[in-house]
Amino acid sequence: MLEQKEAVRLNAGRLEELYSQLGAAGAxxxxxxxLEELAxxxxxxxxxxxxxxxxxxxxxxRSLVAIADQIGMQALSRVAADVTIAADNDDxxxxxxxxxxxxxxxxxxxxxxxxxxxLSI
Numbered sequence: 166m167l168e169q170k171e172a173v174r175l176n177a178g179r180l181e182e183l184y185s186q187l188g189a190a191g192a193x194x195x196x197x198x199x200l201e202e203l204a205x206x207x208x209x210x211x212x213x214x215x216x217x218x219x220x221x222x223x224x225x226x227r228s229l230v231a232i233a234d235q236i237g238m239q240a241l242s243r244v245a246a247d248v249t250i251a252a253d254n255d256d257x258x259x260x261x262x263x264x265x266x267x268x269x270x271x272x273x274x275x276x277x278x279x280x281x282x283x284l285s286i
Contacts, residue, residue, distance in 0.1 A: 175237050175238060175239075175274070175277055176237030176238075176239050177237065178237070179234075179235075179236065179237030180192070180196070180236065180237050183195060183196065183236070195235070195236070196236050199232050199235055199236045200236070200275055202232055203229065203232055203233065203238075203241070203271065203274075203275060204271075204275060206225050206228055206229050206232070207229065207267070207268060207271040207272075209225045210222055210225040210226050210229065210248070210264070210267070211264070211268060213225055214260075214261075214264055219252055219260075222248075222252065222264075223248070223249050223252035223253070226245045226248040226249050226252070226264075226267065227245070227246075227249045229241065229242070229245035229267075229271075230242045230245045230246050230249075233245060233274070238274045240270050240274065241267070241270050241271055241274045244263060244266050244267045244270050245267055247263045247266075247267075248260065248263045248264050248267050251263050
C-alpha cells in the first residue's frame, strides 16, 4: 500500500498576527471556531462528492479557502482552490485526486494546529 504523506507548513506569522490583534483569548476563540468549521466543511465537501452533488462540493471547497487563510493554513487553502478549479473545468479525474489531497492535508493541518495550541497553553 502506497502511503502518501506531505509536510504541512503553517504560517506561524499569521497566527502571531491574530494573537497580537485579538489577544490570547480572542485569538484562541477564532482559531478554535475556524478549526471546527474546517473539520465540518471538509467532511461536507467529501460527502457532497460521494453523493455526486458536485456544485455543492465546489461551494464547500471554495469556503475552505477563506477559513484556511484566516488561520495560516496556506497549503490547505491552495489545495481547496485547486479542487474548485478542477470542478470548474469538469475534470473528474483531477477533482478526485485533488479532493483526496485536500482531505489528507486537511487532516494533517488540523492536527498540526491543535498540537501548536497544546504547546502554547
